[in-house]
Amino acid sequence: MKCWAAAAGQCSSEQSGEHLLTKSLFTDHIVIKGLAWCMNGKQIGINSAVSNILCRSHNNYLSTADNAAVSLKNFSEGAYLRKKRYQKPKSKKDLTGPAFRSEINGHSLELWAFKTMMNLTKCGSYSLSGNLPENIDQYVQKTFNGKGFDAPTGLFLCADINEMVTSGTPYETSLLYTESEKVISGLKFRFQGFRFLFSYNKNPALAMLTGKQQNGIYRPKQIRLNSDGIGSKLLARLILNWEK
Numbered sequence: 001m002k003c004w005a006a007a008a009g010q011c012s013s014e015q016s017g018e019h020l021l022t023k024s025l026f027t028d029h030i031v032i033k034g035l036a037w038c039m040n041g042k043q044i045g046i047n048s049a050v051s052n053i054l055c056r057s058h059n060n061y062l063s064t065a066d067n068a069a070v071s072l073k074n075f076s077e078g079a080y081l082r083k084k085r086y087q088k089p090k091s092k093k094d095l096t097g098p099a100f101r102s103e104i105n106g107h108s109l110e111l112w113a114f115k116t117m118m119n120l121t122k123c124g125s126y127s128l129s130g131n132l133p134e135n136i137d138q139y140v141q142k143t144f145n146g147k148g149f150d151a152p153t154g155l156f157l158c159a160d161i162n163e164m165v166t167s168g169t170p171y172e173t174s175l176l177y178t179e180s181e182k183v184i185s186g187l188k189f190r191f192q193g194f195r196f197l198f199s200y201n202k203n204p205a206l207a208m209l210t211g212k213q214q215n216g217i218y219r220p221k222q223i224r225l226n227s228d229g230i231g232s233k234l235l236a237r238l239i240l241n242w243e244k
């Protein structure tokens, strides 16, 4: 029996097939790229992206994390549609109607980012050759003790000032890799135009990605999407609840 959460103790004897990426985020397929067999991207069915890397009880524990990711998906889609309706209104309500609102537990979203990072690292033929640090078991224990991570481990919102929220590929996630130390240092993910970074032991400035300079906001309490231009209107608002 294989379980990447074994360090947390109390594994059940039953193996479970874990989807590398939360199944309910996708309709039928995902595109993987960057590995030896799929350097330029290869499409596979979501039901093929399953690996025996967690026991049943630890897999079940993580369902709240999956729910948080699905809530973020629903928010990002709702916010994007609200913005589209505002830009091309079909009725007065599209211009004057209320903002699209949602609330998510921030710790659950961190849990999802951590488990996705672990899944992508531990999944055998899909995995990268990078290593996790030696003290990763401490983070695994914190994941399953219900207390959450201690700062500065956690979730960062990545955004440029006045950044436009656009669509394109709706969901994207990738491992952060620190070349100098040859370790996997976190996870970056994007739902529609909302970009996040999860970093478990590094100042994300160190793990910053190539390309544009980005500023990370640690454990944001809310995310607001406003209309562009003068007299901007609140179109969508996500509350991230950090109570334990």
Ligand SMILES: [Zn+2]
Pocket (backbone or CB within 6 Å): 003, 004, 005, 006, 010, 011, 012, 054, 055, 056, 057, 058
């Ligand atoms: Zn287990």
